[in-house]
Amino acid sequence: MSNSFKIMNSDFIIYNTLSRSKEIFKPFLKGKVGLYVCGPTVYSDSHLGHARPNITFDLLYRYLTFLGFKVRYVRNITDVGHLEDEVEESGEDKISKKARLEQIEPMEVVQKYMNTFHHNMEQLNVRPPSIEPRASGHIIEQQQMIESIVNKGFGYEKNGSVYFDVEKYNEKYKYGKLSGRNLDDIKTNTRQLDGQSEKKNSFDFALWKKASPEHIMRWPSKWSVGFPGWHLECSVMSTKYLGEQFDIHGGGMDLTFPHHECEIAQSTASLGHETVRYWMHNNMIKINGQKMARSLGNFITLEELFTGGHAMLQKAYSPMTIRFFILQAHYRSEMDFSNEALQASEKGLERLMNAVKTLNDIVASESSTVEITPIKEKCFTALNDDLNSPIAIAHLFDGVKIINSIKSGTEKISAEDLIDLKSFYHSVVFDILGLKEENEANKGESEVLSGAVELLIDLRQQAKTNKDWATADKIRNDLTAIGIELKDGKTGVEWNVKR
RNA sequence: GGUCUCUUGGCCGAGCGGCUAGGCACCGGUCUGCAAAACCGAUUACGGCGGUUCGAAUCCGCCAGAGACCUCCA
Numbered sequence: 001m002s003n004s005f006k007i008m009n010s011d012f013i014i015y016n017t018l019s020r021s022k023e024i025f026k027p028f029l030k031g032k033v034g035l036y037v038c039g040p041t042v043y044s045d046s047h048l049g050h051a052r053p054n055i056t057f058d059l060l061y062r063y064l065t066f067l068g069f070k071v072r073y074v075r076n077i078t079d080v081g082h083l084e085d086e087v088e089e090s091g092e093d094k095i096s097k098k099a100r101l102e103q104i105e106p107m108e109v110v111q112k113y114m115n116t117f118h119h120n121m122e123q124l125n126v127r128p129p130s131i132e133p134r135a136s137g138h139i140i141e142q143q144q145m146i147e148s149i150v151n152k153g154f155g156y157e158k159n160g161s162v163y164f165d166v167e168k169y170n171e172k173y174k175y176g177k178l179s180g181r182n183l184d185d186i187k188t189n190t191r192q193l194d195g196q197s198e199k200k201n202s203f204d205f206a207l208w209k210k211a212s213p214e215h216i217m218r219w220p221s222k223w224s225v226g227f228p229g230w231h232l233e234c235s236v237m238s239t240k241y242l243g244e245q246f247d248i249h250g251g252g253m254d255l256t257f258p259h260h261e262c263e264i265a266q267s268t269a270s271l272g273h274e275t276v277r278y279w280m281h282n283n284m285i286k287i288n289g290q291k292m293a294r295s296l297g298n299f300i301t302l303e304e305l306f307t308g309g310h311a312m313l314q315k316a317y318s319p320m321t322i323r324f325f326i327l328q329a330h331y332r333s334e335m336d337f338s339n340e341a342l343q344a345s346e347k348g349l350e351r352l353m354n355a356v357k358t359l360n361d362i363v364a365s366e367s368s369t370v371e372i373t374p375i376k377e378k379c380f381t382a383l384n385d386d387l388n389s390p391i392a393i394a395h396l397f398d399g400v401k402i403i404n405s406i407k408s409g410t411e412k413i414s415a416e417d418l419i420d421l422k423s424f425y426h427s428v429v430f431d432i433l434g435l436k437e438e439n440e441a442n443k444g445e446s447e448v449l450s451g452a453v454e455l456l457i458d459l460r461q462q463a464k465t466n467k468d469w470a471t472a473d474k475i476r477n478d479l480t481a482i483g484i485e486l487k488d489g490k491t492g493v494e495w496n497v498k499r
Numbered sequence: 500g501g502u503c504u505c506u507u508g509g510c511c512g513a514g515c516g517g518c519u520a521g522g523c524a525c526c527g528g529u530c531u532g533c534a535a536a537a538c539c540g541a542u543u544a545c546g547g548c549g550g551u552u553c554g555a556a557u558c559c560g561c562c563a564g565a566g567a568c569c570u571c572c573a
Contacts, residue, residue, distance in 0.1 A: 040573070053573045094571080179568075181502060186569075188501075230571090252573035259572095282573075289565065293572050328522070329512060334505075334566075341511040344523035351522080354536085382513095390513055394521035404537055408530095469532060476534080487536050494536085 010384045012067060014248075015332060017256065017279040018178055022386055027247055028277060033069045034246030035061065036238040036276075038255055039132070041078040042113035043094045046120050047299035048322070048337060049252075049285050049292045055323055055434075056282040056331040057250045058126040059387055062432050074241045075129040076234060079110040080136045080217050080227055093227065096216050106217050110136075120302040123319040125434045131241050135233035139219045142228040142236050145270050146207045154269040158198040160210030160224030164265060166203050173268050178279060179257035205262050207232055231262035239267065239275055249276040253283055254291075285326075287312075287337045300337070314339045317346065320438050324349040327389045327433055352393075353437060355400040356429055358407050359422050364415035370406065372413075372421050375399045379428060389433065396428065453484060457493050460486075 011024040027033050037057045040050055057075075064071045079095060099106040121128070135142075146162055149155040154169050155162050166175055170183045186203050206229035211218040218225050238246065251260065260279065267275045284291045292299050300310050308316030317325075325345035329335040375395050382391035399421070405411040413421065429435050456475050463471035476486050479495075487494045 038573075041571090047573090049573050051573085056573095179502085181569080185501065254568075254572055257568060258570090284567075284573075286566075291567070291572085295570095295572050325511090333512080336511075338511075340509095340523080344511055346523090348522040351536095358537095388513080390522095391520070394513070397521055401538080408537060410538075464532080467532075473533075480535090485535075488531070488534085489536075 010381055012063075012384050013386055014278055014280060015386045017281050018276075020180075023278065025247075025278065027069065028245055031068070031070060033064050033071045033248065034242035035064070035071055035073045035248045035250065036234070036242055036246065037073070037075045037129075037249070038234060038251035038259070039075040039077050040113075040117055041094055042110050042117060043098045044113060044294065045301040045303060046113075046117045047292065047294065047301045048287075048305060049294075049299060050117075051120075051124060051302060051322055052285055052326055052331070052335075053250065053252050053282045054121055054126045055124060055326045056387075057280075058434055059327065059331075059389060059432070060248070060250070060280070061127060061129075062434055063383060063387065066427065066432050072131070072242060073129040074131045074133065074238060076237050077110075077114055077132060077134045078230070078233065079107075079114070079134050080233075093215065093217055099216060100214075107136075110134075116303070123302070123306065124323050125319070125436050127434070133237045133241065135228070135237075136217075138233065138236055138240070139228065141240060142232045143208070143221050145232060145236050145266065146228075147222075148270040149207065149266060152269055154265075155207055156200070157223055160226065161198055161206060162208040162223055163199050163204040164207055164262070164269070165200065166205070166265070167201055169265050169269055173265070175265055176261060178264055179261050181257070205229060205231060205258065207266075231259055231266060234259070235263045235266040235270075235275075238263075239271070244271055244273075245275055245277065247276075248278045248280055250280040250282070253281040254293075256281055282331045283334050285335050285337055289336075292337065312339075314343075317342050318438050320435055321346040321349060323433075324352075324435060328393060330386075330388055330390055332386075348397075349435070352396060352400060352429065353435070355403045356425050357437075358403050359418075359425060362403070362406050362413065362418060364418045365412035366414065367412065368414045368417045369412045370402050370417075372399070372402065372417055372424070375402070376424050379424075383432070392428065393433075396425075399425070453479070453495055457486065457495065461493070 013022045014025050015021070016023045035057070037053065040046060057073075061071055061073050080093065093106075095106050095109050098109045102109065118128075146155060149164065150157070150162065154165050156165055166183065169175055174182075176182050176186065183203075187201075208221060208223055208226055208228055210224035210226040215227070217227055219227060238249065249260070249263075264274060264276070286292060287298050287300070290296065290298060300312060302319075302322070304310040304313065305317050305322060306319060308314075321342060325342055326335070328345060328348070375398055379392045379395040382388040382395065385391075402411065403421075406413050456479065460472045460475040463469075463475070479486060483497055485496055487496075
């Protein structure tokens with residue numbers, strides 16, 4: 001681990017859904033981490049719910065990198081095989097359906113929404129993964145895995161479709177260990193299909209589906225012209241790029257069953273062993289007491305959030321506000337969307353970022369009257385404890401008080417400590433939490449603007465000297481009105497551009 | 500119906516047996532021509548009822564309410 005902060009003796013601990021407990025993270029290969037996260041099905045705009053896993057695992061990615069690991073982060077794009085309604089035999093592929101409705105090619109649908117997804121992620125300062133494989137680009141590998149599963153006796157063909165034989169699998173391995181259920185319960189509680197099913201049992205899931213005539217997305221195979229089942233892609237692409245054993249598999253909690261359970265079954269059936277060492281699941285974002293989901297129709301898209309274009313939004317919220325909002329809760333807790341909460345995050349973030357900026361203005365003294373080591377230690381202890389970002393942020397705010405006190409002159413800091421403090425804040429705020437200054441473009445745009453504002457500040461100072469408060473206030477108020485905020489400090493006037 | 504989880508102050512959110520996070524809002528003060536910002540201070544909590552314990556927001560039981568998964572969902 002090579003970083004300048006000497007993370008105390010504490011290990012990095014993560015909560016493993018498989019064991020339902022916190023475990024010390026030990027990579028499979030020394031110094032390297034293989035990370036796979038379920039990405040979006042690209043058939044419509046990304047919404048606030050999508051921001052959660054992507055920011056959570058971006059935090060993980062960034063933190064592991066900070067700790068000195070070489071991380072290979074694989075996040076897939078589901079662009080085929082995700083059925084609208086798996087219970088109905090007539091279930092239509094989500095992307096095919098959208099293509100039919102919009103009268104465009106399925107791959108146009110995919111491209112369009114993949115582009116917006118990427119754009120939104122960039123806005124949220126989510127780093128792109130190392131590899132972003134698409135299901136449609138791995139049809140052959142998926143067919144190979146199906147064959148392997150069938151050859152081992154855990155799959156069967158019926159009318160050109162292939163299904164996974166859960167009962168058979170359960171005899172040799174245990175089905176349901178991730179989501180904590182056993183097959184007997186599933187048997188008694190699964191809705192029975194109305195007799196027409198090709199499946200032996202209702203809880204069997206599709207590995208390959210024969211395409212109905214109107215189904216546009218189709219590939220030839222030894223069983224039929226068809227398409228792969230949804231769960232298959234992740235089993236295939238994770239092992240293809242990360243190996244038959246890799247460290248961490250992440251995703252939303254709602255994917256635990258059946259998606260991840262089926263992944264385990266498929267990989268185990270074909271390879272004879274499990275592939276994932278740590279399963280991590282982020283919790284959901286709720287709105288009006290209910291999970292935000294596309295299928296429930298109660299979602300707010302990221303674009304709407306950023307522009308304020310939704311009836312439930314009192315205003316627009318910047319990408320960094322959204323990011324900070326999400327980081328202020330632990331990733332395994334539910335969180336509630338509300339305008340008040342978002343506005344609180346917005347202000348809190350501003351306070352934090354102002355303090356980081358203030359660090360640049362601070363002048364060092366002979367010696368320090370403040371102690372910064374405890375804050376650093378507590379902050380990293382929190383991050384080491386299953387990525388407890390809210391606690392880490394709380395300690396960052398403790399430091400904000402210190403920074404402001406130094407600025408105002410009530411406390412002093414040595415040159416050495418100042419360098420240390422700056423480096424700490426830059427690492428945690430920018431590199432690990434992935435926050436960034438949002439107004440830089442506006443502000444930097446403009447030596448011209450800067451000159452003009454300085455001129456107005458001068459004029460106002462003159463007015464103030466003449467006790468012409470009316471003019472002074474007019475300049476300040478009018479600038480405020482167009483989004484330029486003036487702050488009279490002891491050392492002069494500061495200004496900044498507000499959104 | 501089955502499995503599981505949650506209920507913290509005006510709002511959001513930590514906490515996982517004693518040392519009572521943090522942010523936002525509100526109130527008082529310092530600073531300021533007035534503001535803003537900043538700082539200092541105050542005030543509000545652990546769904547209800549029992550139990551275990553010297554001690555419980557934290558453990559156990561019951562009750563109430565909310566949610567998740569069991570179909571697609573991040």
